[in-house]
Amino acid sequence: MNELLEKAIDKIRALPDAEQNAVAALMLEEFPDEEQRDRAFARSQTRLAWMREKARLANRPEPPEILKHADWEVTPENAERICEHIKDLIESSRVLEARRVVAAIRPGISAELDYWKKVLAEPVGRVRKPTTDRDTGKDILWIEENADRYKGKWVALKSGELLGSYESLKDLHHTLKKSGRLAGILAFQVGD
Amino acid sequence: MGHLFRQTDKGSTVWSTGNAPFRAITKIGSWPVTVAVRCRIEHFELDYFALLDTGAEWSVIGEDVLTHIKDQLGPPIRSLTISTRLGTIFGELHRVSITLLTDPGQGNELTLESTTFVSEEWDGPVVLGYRGFLERMRFAIDPGVIPGEQIFYFGLAE
Numbered sequence: 045m046n047e048l049l050e051k052a053i054d055k056i057r058a059l060p061d062a063e064q065n066a067v068a069a070l071m072l073e074e075f076p077d078e079e080q081r082d083r084a085f086a087r088s089q090t091r092l093a094w095m096r097e098k099a100r101l102a103n104r105p106e107p108p109e110i111l112k113h114a115d116w117e118v119t120p121e122n123a124e125r126i127c128e129h130i131k132d133l134i135e136s137s138r139v140l141e142a143r144r145v146v147a148a149i150r151p152g153i154s155a156e157l158d159y160w161k162k163v164l165a166e167p168v169g170r171v172r173k174p175t176t177d178r179d180t181g182k183d184i185l186w187i188e189e190n191a192d193r194y195k196g197k198w199v200a201l202k203s204g205e206l207l208g209s210y211e212s213l214k215d216l217h218h219t220l221k222k223s224g225r226l227a228g229i230l231a232f233q234v235g236d
Numbered sequence: 237m238g239h240l241f242r243q244t245d246k247g248s249t250v251w252s253t254g255n256a257p258f259r260a261i262t263k264i265g266s267w268p269v270t271v272a273v274r275c276r277i278e279h280f281e282l283d284y285f286a287l288l289d290t291g292a293e294w295s296v297i298g299e300d301v302l303t304h305i306k307d308q309l310g311p312p313i314r315s316l317t318i319s320t321r322l323g324t325i326f327g328e329l330h331r332v333s334i335t336l337l338t339d340p341g342q343g344n345e346l347t348l349e350s351t352t353f354v355s356e357e358w359d360g361p362v363v364l365g366y367r368g369f370l371e372r373m374r375f376a377i378d379p380g381v382i383p384g385e386q387i388f389y390f391g392l393a394e
Contacts, residue, residue, distance in 0.1 A: 159314075165331075171344040171391075232285055236263070
């Protein structure tokens, strides 16, 4: 019996008889049959293997076949050819393949290879509390009710209030910046 | 504050960390946009509605916004082409910080250092596409029943 199971049994043993019976009945009712146990075990093993493989690739990426070829050795002399290959992969929607290529290249070979390593890296995210007051629901309501009068214009909205309408985003930005009122403002180009 | 939770046999965990109303079936300039979500791009101070598009391979930023964030991006290294609903366009891939915004009291904003296609030839709306952006986050859409009830839920995929 493993430690976790022993702990669970100890907890059940500490219960009064009637409650021990109730827990035992519940466990037997919920207890998976052999097939269910096998499936759950297989699922967990597949996931574990996948996670191990991902960690292995992240630590020491296996070079894709093309980079193993002598003509494609990752050197400054071959950098241009490799960059062109990466570009071709992206233009033909083979982004994952392009990522595998750049992951296998160490930094510092050429400025352009470093650029591809940077831009093709998986996105990195962070969360933080909003720091600016805004009310998107009110802005949307304003658009629903008033957009027809401002067709093709850029409007600046702050919590359902119109601050101005402009011919371009540049004009809108310029005017509001001068008055120091940019935070939390929605710039929206009304449909024409 | 409304969050979505994931229920498992071990209990429930928070699934989304922020939410905001979105605008459905609208037009931004000349372009029809099905789902428009509020975001901020790099350090450009204004909020903006962007097209949420799971069918787009990349996020795309055009000249309107590019003018204001150009000095925050690195120099263009190599141009490439992508195929869009408006035809094939030239541009470059850049690392661009895009923040999905919430209203106060509706959870946390989510910022992704994303890979974005930046093109002066693109005159459509800002697009939030799959590669380099949506692939790293989870999201759900509640279409509501009446205008004003549409809510976009989002969180970081972990």
